[in-house]
Amino acid sequence: MFDLAHLPNGAPNEKAVVLLRRHWFTMLSLALSFAFVLLLPPAIYIGLLLIVPDFFSDSVRVTLLVLGGSIFFLFAWLFLYQSYIDYYLDVWIVTNRRILSMEQHGLFSRTVSELRLHRVQDVTAEVHGFWRTMFDFGDLYIQTAGEKERFIFEEIPHPNAVAKTILDLAEEQRKAHLEEAVEEFGMPDGKKQAASST
Amino acid sequence: MIPLPIFLAVWAFLLLIWLAFAAISALQMLRFGVSGHMVYVSTGLFMIVSFLVLSATALFFLTVDWSLGLELSLPAFNATIPL
Structure with missing residues (x-):
């Protein structure tokens, strides 16, 4: 630094x-895309809860959903951070x-x-x-x-x-x-x- | 049946890759960033949210029965072949 x-x-x-x-505006479309991606796991959870309520009665399926959802969110969060680094370090x-x-x-x-x-x-x-x-x-x-x-x-x-x-x-x-x-x-x-x- | 620990192992492997890239990203930001509060705010926010997600996942794992597995069974069908 x-x-x-x-x-x-x-x-x-x-x-x-x-x-x-x-200019911050150049990051706006990227931020909106990432906001959509980051909201996908909770959106899928709510969608399944409403459409297929029995889905969550099977503990194995819930475990797999949590495993997949958590790693998906972490990688999406990491890519957002790396995009911000790419923007921030251009000076x-x-x-x-x-x-x-x-x-x-x-x-x-x-x-x-x-x-x-x-x-x-x-x-x-x-x-x-x-x-x-x-x-x-x-x-x-x-x-x-x-x-x-x-x-x-x-x-x-x-x-x-x-x-x-x-x-x-x-x-x-x-x-x-x-x-x-x-x-x-x-x-x-x-x-x-x-x-x-x- | 595919035991759940297999999926956990895959998840752990992906997490290791994630950890490596996360560490490198944070180091690059701290190394090359112009000194200012946004370097620390962005890096801190990234770490805090990541920690919260990992903690919540770990807490969930404590409630899981790891002796279970994913059942893979082909659906039974009675097909009549039209002649």
């Missing part, structure tokens, strides 16, 4: 600005220096990518569809000059506001990098010559 105050490979003055996950963090993308794929696969803000070239926010428009969530595409050419933030809330934040932070970082480069290496030759001729 890590906290936002101590990010992996963090710089001394680095601070997390935005922590993003998929995009924007700091004042870089962008971190942490994506969980299933239980045994995880991808962590990092992008320095001054390498951000272009940011595009897309919101398509009725529900996405109503709840203001969508995808964010970040074009980079790094090894990984494109970062994608999937189904995040308020993508336009996040895009603006990233662009503002990227601009600040580019200015800071330019100032550092000028301090270390001096002005470029063309400007030196122009400065010396005047």
